[in-house]
Amino acid sequence: MKTLIIYASKTGTTEKCAKEINKKLKDSKIVNILNQNEDINHYDLIVIGTPIRMGMIDKKIRKFLIRNIELLKSKKHAFFICCGFNENWKNYYVQNIPKDLLDTAIIYDTFGGIIDIQKQKGFDKIITKIVSKKIDKNKEIKILSDNFDKFIKVLNY
Numbered sequence: 001m002k003t004l005i006i007y008a009s010k011t012g013t014t015e016k017c018a019k020e021i022n023k024k025l026k027d028s029k030i031v032n033i034l035n036q037n038e039d040i041n042h043y044d045l046i047v048i049g050t051p052i053r054m055g056m057i058d059k060k061i062r063k064f065l066i067r068n069i070e071l072l073k074s075k076k077h078a079f080f081i082c083c084g085f086n087e088n089w090k091n092y093y094v095q096n097i098p099k100d101l102l103d104t105a106i107i108y109d110t111f112g113g114i115i116d117i118q119k120q121k122g123f124d125k126i127i128t129k130i131v132s133k134k135i136d137k138n139k140e141i142k143i144l145s146d147n148f149d150k151f152i153k154v155l156n157y
Ligand SMILES: Cc1cc2nc3c(=O)[nH]c(=O)nc-3n(C[C@H](O)[C@H](O)[C@H](O)COP(=O)(O)O)c2cc1C
Pocket: 008, 009, 010, 011, 012, 013, 014, 015, 050, 051, 052, 053, 054, 055, 056, 082, 083, 084, 085, 086, 088, 112, 113, 114, 115, 116, 120, 123, 124, 125, 127, 128
């Protein structure tokens, strides 16, 4: 099954996860939506990865979903998100992904995230500083690599 992994990433977490999926999934191609174009018609399965910022998915990914909604519905599709506040992950899907795309996805999951203030610039840096003060220090923000295998298993099924 030919698979396209299409992702956006601002500070590298989603990219890292997309690369991990690419490594573990036979016959898959990985594409960064920021600088690559790919015709999804050539693929059987489309995997879409996006970070969450201010409760929202990446803008380019949102536009891609809207532009290709009918085509995506006609194909196997799956989603993963990277987010710092993992307890909200299901809400992020409900609030951002069209219901019929979400309902027909073979899997959608969270791979957690990383908040690294050193990698932020401008407005993001200010927000990160404010948010960092409010983060529960007992809650570890990290990539949930245990979720990769479950995800791959469903994709391969
Ligand atoms: C400005 C900013 C806003 C963020 N907003 C959210 C948010 O609303 N919810 C959340 O769970 N994580 C939030 N995060 C955490 C990111 O989702 C996390 O850093 C993720 O790993 C980023 O992925 P990327 O490195 O692929 O860009 C935010 C991070 C930044 C820097």
